[in-house]
Amino acid sequence: MTATSGTAASSAPATTRTATPTRQRRHVGPEHGSTSPARTIIVTGILVVVALYFLVPVYWVFVAATKTTEDLFATNGFWFAPTFNLWSNIAQVFTYDGGIFVRWFANSVLYAGVGGLIATYFAAAGGYALAKYSFRGRELVFGLILGGVLVPGTATALPLFLLFSQLGLANTYASVLIPSLVSPFGLFLCRIYATATVPDSIVEAARIDGAGELRIFHQLGLRALTPALVTVFLFQLVGIWNNYFLPLVMLADQSLYPITLGLNNWRAQVDRLPEFYELTTGGVLVSVVPLAIAMIVLQRYWRGGLTAGAVKE
Structure with missing residues (x-):
């Protein structure tokens, strides 16, 4: 009985000592926090939408500047025409x-x-x-x-x-x-x-x-x-x-x-x-x-x- 009690008594503090750091480690994680994947996806998606909002008009202007008047209305507005007319258009801009x-x-x-x-x-x-x-x-x-x-x-x-x-x-x-x-x-x-x-x-x-x-x-x-x-x-x-x-x-x-x-x-x-x-x-x-x-x-x-x-x- 005495040996068993001593063994139990000696093991109890050990259990307590090992459990306490575990609880501390579990407490430290939420305190510092971490970026969740869902939040990262949402923020990235918002930034992509904002970037597209500003870049798409500039892209359209560039594509439109490469076309003749006929191609401007006969082709897709967001893709290039078979004839690349950018340099000719810019030359007309500066010489007209x-x-x-x-x-x-x-x-x-x-x-x-x-x-x-x-x-x-x-x-x-x-x-x-x-x-x-x-x-x-x-x-x-x-x-x-x-x-x-x-x-x-x-x-x-x-x-x-x-x-x-x-x-x-x-x-x-x-x-x-x-x-x-x-x-x-x-x-x-x-x-x-x-x-x-x-x-x-x-x-x-x-x-x-x-x-x-x-x-x-x-x-x-x-x-x-x-x-x-x-x-x-x-x-x-x-x-x-x-x-x-x-x-x-x-x-x-x-x-x-x-x-x-x-x-x-x-x-x-x-x-x-x-x-x-x-x-x-x-x-x-x-x-x-x-x-x-x-x-x-x-x-x-x-x-x-x-x-x-x-x-x-």
């Missing part, structure tokens, strides 16, 4: 009417490139000032700027046209370029980002070292705001490049048209001259290329900004 498309392309580069850069700089300066300087009425100014985000561009196009007409600037480059220099959303984003990424201690240290406010902004503020600046620039670039209503209201001279207005002018003539289908589809394909290049080149700055605060020392 004395190369007017090249002028439209240059105008769009001017409006979107210059307008996007200056608007980004203004947004960074305004956002940095609202984030780092305390002055009376700061929140009121910020609230008025946020109100500008809620106003659609189509609502301000006609008042701007009347204003620029009185100033004698209607039907000029300035009538499209000047309204593009303001980005309320960009200023809002830059203020939020400056508050989070530009420490007050660094600004104060730079002031103690004798740096002026403009130098602090250009050497410290702009570097810290780089991911936000890329975001603002891309939003402005795409918005100005695709802007149609403002140039339609402001411009009457065809030589001042951006790509959007020029392509719509070609599209309006397809009922009278069916060959304008080839010009329109080819021009649309060419107009997408600069935006795709800008997105590919600048996306690395997004990744760098998103991971900048991921590692803490």
Whole structure:
């Protein structure tokens, strides 16, 4: 009896010691969690649908740009025709009417490139000032700027046209370029980002070292705001490049048209001259290329900004 009891007593703690880690291991699994196959399939499916939503129109434009007008209506819209006519269509786009498309392309580069850069700089300066300087009425100014985000561009196009007409600037480059220099959303984003990424201690240290406010902004503020600046620039670039209503209201001279207005002018003539289908589809394909290049080149700055605060020392 004594030996049996001793054996049982000695084995009981062993059982307890071995069972406790097992329970702990079973508890650790759900705590850390794991991605279930069903969740992975659902997320992947959603991402595939979203990717198709954005890529299918671009694919259709590319396929349509490779066809003649007859093939465009006689063949499947999502597959190539027996005759590959892409290079001929693009050549017509750049040579038609004395190369007017090249002028439209240059105008769009001017409006979107210059307008996007200056608007980004203004947004960074305004956002940095609202984030780092305390002055009376700061929140009121910020609230008025946020109100500008809620106003659609189509609502301000006609008042701007009347204003620029009185100033004698209607039907000029300035009538499209000047309204593009303001980005309320960009200023809002830059203020939020400056508050989070530009420490007050660094600004104060730079002031103690004798740096002026403009130098602090250009050497410290702009570097810290780089991911936000890329975001603002891309939003402005795409918005100005695709802007149609403002140039339609402001411009009457065809030589001042951006790509959007020029392509719509070609599209309006397809009922009278069916060959304008080839010009329109080819021009649309060419107009997408600069935006795709800008997105590919600048996306690395997004990744760098998103991971900048991921590692803490």
